[in-house]
Amino acid sequence: MSPRRAKVLRDRGDSDSPGALRRHLIAVTQHLLAAHGLIGLTTRQIAREAKVSDGVLYNHFAGKDELVLTALGERATELVRDFLAARPEPGAATLEQNLAQLARAVLEFSAGIVPLVTGLFGQADLLHAFLSGIHADQVGPQAAFAATVEYVAAEQHLGRVADDVDPVAVAQLLFGACQLHGLVSQLRSAEDEAPEQDAVPAADLDAIVVVLLRALRPVR
Amino acid sequence: MSPRRAKVLRDRGDSDSPGALRRHLIAVTQHLLAAHGLIGLTTRQIAREAKVSDGVLYNHFAGKDELVLTALGERATELVRDFLAARPEPGAATLEQNLAQLARAVLEFSAGIVPLVTGLFGQADLLHAFLSGIHADQVGPQAAFAATVEYVAAEQHLGRVADDVDPVAVAQLLFGACQLHGLVSQLRSAEDEAPEQDAVPAADLDAIVVVLLRALRPVR
Amino acid sequence: MSPRRAKVLRDRGDSDSPGALRRHLIAVTQHLLAAHGLIGLTTRQIAREAKVSDGVLYNHFAGKDELVLTALGERATELVRDFLAARPEPGAATLEQNLAQLARAVLEFSAGIVPLVTGLFGQADLLHAFLSGIHADQVGPQAAFAATVEYVAAEQHLGRVADDVDPVAVAQLLFGACQLHGLVSQLRSAEDEAPEQDAVPAADLDAIVVVLLRALRPVR
Amino acid sequence: MSPRRAKVLRDRGDSDSPGALRRHLIAVTQHLLAAHGLIGLTTRQIAREAKVSDGVLYNHFAGKDELVLTALGERATELVRDFLAARPEPGAATLEQNLAQLARAVLEFSAGIVPLVTGLFGQADLLHAFLSGIHADQVGPQAAFAATVEYVAAEQHLGRVADDVDPVAVAQLLFGACQLHGLVSQLRSAEDEAPEQDAVPAADLDAIVVVLLRALRPVR
DNA sequence: TATGAATGAGTCTTCATTCAT
DNA sequence: GATGAATGAAGACTCATTCAT
Numbered sequence: 074m075s076p077r078r079a080k081v082l083r084d085r086g087d088s089d090s091p092g093a094l095r096r097h098l099i100a101v102t103q104h105l106l107a108a109h110g111l112i113g114l115t116t117r118q119i120a121r122e123a124k125v126s127d128g129v130l131y132n133h134f135a136g137k138d139e140l141v142l143t144a145l146g147e148r149a150t151e152l153v154r155d156f157l158a159a160r161p162e163p164g165a166a167t168l169e170q171n172l173a174q175l176a177r178a179v180l181e182f183s184a185g186i187v188p189l190v191t192g193l194f195g196q197a198d199l200l201h202a203f204l205s206g207i208h209a210d211q212v213g214p215q216a217a218f219a220a221t222v223e224y225v226a227a228e229q230h231l232g233r234v235a236d237d238v239d240p241v242a243v244a245q246l247l248f249g250a251c252q253l254h255g256l257v258s259q260l261r262s263a264e265d266e267a268p269e270q271d272a273v274p275a276a277d278l279d280a281i282v283v284v285l286l287r288a289l290r291p292v293r
Numbered sequence: 294m295s296p297r298r299a300k301v302l303r304d305r306g307d308s309d310s311p312g313a314l315r316r317h318l319i320a321v322t323q324h325l326l327a328a329h330g331l332i333g334l335t336t337r338q339i340a341r342e343a344k345v346s347d348g349v350l351y352n353h354f355a356g357k358d359e360l361v362l363t364a365l366g367e368r369a370t371e372l373v374r375d376f377l378a379a380r381p382e383p384g385a386a387t388l389e390q391n392l393a394q395l396a397r398a399v400l401e402f403s404a405g406i407v408p409l410v411t412g413l414f415g416q417a418d419l420l421h422a423f424l425s426g427i428h429a430d431q432v433g434p435q436a437a438f439a440a441t442v443e444y445v446a447a448e449q450h451l452g453r454v455a456d457d458v459d460p461v462a463v464a465q466l467l468f469g470a471c472q473l474h475g476l477v478s479q480l481r482s483a484e485d486e487a488p489e490q491d492a493v494p495a496a497d498l499d500a501i502v503v504v505l506l507r508a509l510r511p512v513r
Numbered sequence: 514m515s516p517r518r519a520k521v522l523r524d525r526g527d528s529d530s531p532g533a534l535r536r537h538l539i540a541v542t543q544h545l546l547a548a549h550g551l552i553g554l555t556t557r558q559i560a561r562e563a564k565v566s567d568g569v570l571y572n573h574f575a576g577k578d579e580l581v582l583t584a585l586g587e588r589a590t591e592l593v594r595d596f597l598a599a600r601p602e603p604g605a606a607t608l609e610q611n612l613a614q615l616a617r618a619v620l621e622f623s624a625g626i627v628p629l630v631t632g633l634f635g636q637a638d639l640l641h642a643f644l645s646g647i648h649a650d651q652v653g654p655q656a657a658f659a660a661t662v663e664y665v666a667a668e669q670h671l672g673r674v675a676d677d678v679d680p681v682a683v684a685q686l687l688f689g690a691c692q693l694h695g696l697v698s699q700l701r702s703a704e705d706e707a708p709e710q711d712a713v714p715a716a717d718l719d720a721i722v723v724v725l726l727r728a729l730r731p732v733r
Numbered sequence: 734m735s736p737r738r739a740k741v742l743r744d745r746g747d748s749d750s751p752g753a754l755r756r757h758l759i760a761v762t763q764h765l766l767a768a769h770g771l772i773g774l775t776t777r778q779i780a781r782e783a784k785v786s787d788g789v790l791y792n793h794f795a796g797k798d799e800l801v802l803t804a805l806g807e808r809a810t811e812l813v814r815d816f817l818a819a820r821p822e823p824g825a826a827t828l829e830q831n832l833a834q835l836a837r838a839v840l841e842f843s844a845g846i847v848p849l850v851t852g853l854f855g856q857a858d859l860l861h862a863f864l865s866g867i868h869a870d871q872v873g874p875q876a877a878f879a880a881t882v883e884y885v886a887a888e889q890h891l892g893r894v895a896d897d898v899d900p901v902a903v904a905q906l907l908f909g910a911c912q913l914h915g916l917v918s919q920l921r922s923a924e925d926e927a928p929e930q931d932a933v934p935a936a937d938l939d940a941i942v943v944v945l946l947r948a949l950r951p952v953r
Numbered sequence: 954t955a956t957g958a959a960t961g962a963g964t965c966t967t968c969a970t971t972c973a974t
Numbered sequence: 975g976a977t978g979a980a981t982g983a984a985g986a987c988t989c990a991t992t993c994a995t
Contacts, residue, residue, distance in 0.1 A: 076995070078995085242497070243504060259414065347978055634854075685937070721902045788966085789982095946986090
């Protein structure tokens, strides 16, 4: 009475819920996107990796672009959610502890978002669509940046951060450094043919926190 | 009896020296790369823009990849050279002036390198080749980074920068923030369909310099 | 315990008799065929329009072709039946009245048959099958033509039509002109994006009848 | 110094003039169009039949549509030219001779145009483009129709055709009958798998001329 | 029997590369 | 060496048909 399910789902004993294959396709696409980027990504590759026929994609999405944008958007939302959950509370703990926590959250966010977004540049159509979609809701990557600015501003109001630092500049420095990290480790993994993610480089991050701390602390 | 020269070179009265067409192709490719990125770049586009036939490319390069990599590499070397020339001398002028000069140099470097490299990610083959080529000589982008680290370390030795800051961390923050700027302005120009480059955002850069200065200055 | 009936039939309170869904599919196909022609017609469209699942078709027909041919054949038979009912009786009324009635009947027949058959040309397989099916029974389009020839011949026997006119030629002229009309109005509606059928062009038809009348009338 | 020529042209020793392959493609397309219609016509078929690779088409035309429209348009123009050359001069010879000559010209025109245009119906995009192109210049199929109307009107002015016949109606009857002939012989050839063109059916045409002559002649 | 997602061959088109001239 | 049309292997997407439910 119901239509048949894809062989791959039957074999895997995957959930029977509606939209299972749709989610399967999104997951596979996210995986490929993170591993190899958007450029070489073909619909056939996705189908092959998903153990599914070439045409299924079009039963669940308007086309390749919609699938890719959905995969990108969902993962980005997830990363932002994780970031917002992990960011420190202004005034709680010490500034140093908070800054370390913030830096770690930014780094994890960057490690996730960089390989995703990396292939989007130059792909005018997709890039534009992605940005439009992101500006619409409040969970786009810029939400993470905004939250960071807000955190610094809040600490400033509490008197734990010097008045003459610009919270936006601080966020730019922190995000910049972390995304550079993300980029470099992507490069390094591409070079070493080692697709496995490096453990978070704790030492480097500590050095960055030390520098930022010096910048933020009010002169005694 | 000597081999024919491309019409475009004859018309332009360009130099007759061997390799003139090769350099012409490289220049055109660099221009297209900077303007529109690697993604939409076809050999036909290059040939058209260069006012040259589709096939010449293969008389001077092994293929599209070699041409692109050469163009990329040469431009990167150029940018590094410009950066090295523009960076401040440790101990000269004030630390603040030097930092402002350094920041500006890094920003210009980033503005040049980001759109070039942006399309390379996810293109595993090209990326790998590019990185290999760059590690071989000493004029790759990492030379700019290294020079920045050296500058900070030198100021540290001169006593103008606090001992407990890690020069590498400082360079990461500065390069990160500048490359983020480059990325964001590329995004913005893509979004606004306004291909013209913004003037260097002096205000933002100043705020960053202020923060870094606070971080670097030894406690009095 | 009896097999499930399609939702659409249940909802409509349609007859429970076997073949109800089959007839429903035929009717929907005829409608789509008349409205948009055969070219863009997909099985999915038919299923959607019929409020029925994509697969049912194959429970009642060998495939798309059989459904289309059945729909085409039944509609053609209907049109022929209508034509035969509408054609004039030889000897009754005046020749002029009869001719006008005949012309109107032929025009209506043409208006119905042209859009149906129009997409069949060039589709060798379907066309062949359609023609074979039509030659088998006695109610194909050629029956309308034959009836027209017979009418003219009958009037000839009654002495109301000149002896030296060929009834077949008369029928060819009349059918030709009417089908040309059908074709042209299909063209015009395609061009104007105005899917509504023009009212029968009475003036044009009158002019044609005048000419034919001159041709048929015995010299006094 | 010149680029190489397609193998098929080299093998055939075809003309060396520029655009030779373009014309070859048009000719092949016209042939396929006349033989099998537009519906089943694929770019691969054209390439195969032209003994040429799949991609060449796009070196000479913007796409399949442009090729098809060009082929269609050129052939139509040709047929119209032939028709205009073959049509009788009003007042010259006898009306009967002229009418026979006209009918033959219309029949030849129809035999050529029908199989060409036949597949266009229902293909909204192409049809619209074809009609637009045709309305633009003065050599479209409607030029043949207009010339026929003019001929009849001219004879009318000369007093050789009765005043109460509508020249447009006459043209409709003549073109209608001839195009019906074209359609039927296309059907018949499809049915018999005999793609060869029938000789012009002289007997049928004579009967039609007789009828029209009766219609046109002024009452003595 | 009805359902509708899955299948995969086939369509048009692009583009790096080749090669006769 | 230069030319630019020819080549053909992909790529994204469509759609008649199948089949587990």
